[in-house]
Amino acid sequence: MRRCFRLIFVACCLAGCNRSEHVPESAGGESYASRNSPAAVRPSGEPTPPKREEATTDYAELFAVIVAGAKLPSPEGLEDAALEAAAEALEGFDEAESLGYIRFLRGRLSDPSPWVRATAAREIAWHRDKLNLSAENRDLIEVFAELLRHENRWVRKLALIDVDSVxxxxxxxxxxxxxxxxxxxxxxxxxxxxxxxxxxxxxxxxxxxxxxxxxxxxxxxxxxxxxxxxxxxxxxxxxxxx
Structure with a gap:
């Protein structure tokens, strides 16, 4: 799966780099990922199940796990099983769920956190591609152009990997x-x-x-x-x- 390939590719591209760098998430302090981390949305620590009764109620939870998995250094307590389960759930979206997820993600493109913006842009591109709507991805060009010029090299490197989806x-x-x-x-x-x-x-x-x-x-x-x-x-x- 493309998502699994990306996780392996990120690890290979970024291995050996200094993970002590920090990107301020917002002027308000608390980041989107920390507000919606796996520990916060699922205190038991159990991975997000791939099957859901109402997909629309789970967009924020699933996205929070994906953002946490993209952020470097990796958040403490993030289980590989939780990330894999969230990725599997998103891969299994039908057309209606994917369209709803895209609408949800568009609201995250202006988030103060560069990790949220980059992940949202990548997810939008992937789900549009799944629906044969890749021509619409031109509205993501400015998002990635800004991230590729970000002052933090971690953001730049991850944006460089993720822009492939556009x-x-x-x-x-x-x-x-x-x-x-x-x-x-x-x-x-x-x-x-x-x-x-x-x-x-x-x-x-x-x-x-x-x-x-x-x-x-x-x-x-x-x-x-x-x-x-x-x-x-x-x-x-x-x-x-x-």
Missing amino acids: IGDMPFGDDAQPLVAALAACLEDSETQYLPILYLGRLGPDASEALPAIREASERTDHAVISEAAEEAIQRIEGRTE
């Missing part, structure tokens, strides 16, 4: 430019060059403004995989692929 095979045209600029800026960090290059290549001609940044990153790197990815991205952006 970048599809369809052209975004001028709407893609905020994302193109943010991805190009990510190339300045030698630790996060591969994914931005990959995504820019997938955007094709829409990413033409990033060509100088891609070429510069390719010239600076000593890693063959970066150089190869850059060459392939340049070919796709210039329309030279077969």
Whole structure:
């Protein structure tokens, strides 16, 4: 499942980094995740069951678990079983439940917490994709463009992983430019060059403004995989692929 792959990918990408960094959640102090943590919504510590009587009453609870699983460092007391159960429940949503969940999530895109905003944007994109509504994901471009420029590197790295859910095979045209600029800026960090290059290549001609940044990153790197990815991205952006 895509969600399980992401959990493994996050662990691999972020292994070895300093997890002591902290992102302030809001001026009010208490974060969304802490207000709605698994311990708060389910004191017994039991995982969220995948079967529900009324799905609409569980959106906040399920989302709180998913947010807690995305936040770094991982909250104390978050059980893998709870995260897996929440993910399984969300994967099992039918069309009506997915549409209701998307409506719920749109209200979280302006949350003070960057973890909430990033997770909400990713979840919206995934559920739209499930419903063949990926064309609507252009309204998430600004959200990810802002997160990719966040001052905290943890937020930037997770946004860089999650933006994959928005970048599809369809052209975004001028709407893609905020994302193109943010991805190009990510190339300045030698630790996060591969994914931005990959995504820019997938955007094709829409990413033409990033060509100088891609070429510069390719010239600076000593890693063959970066150089190869850059060459392939340049070919796709210039329309030279077969």
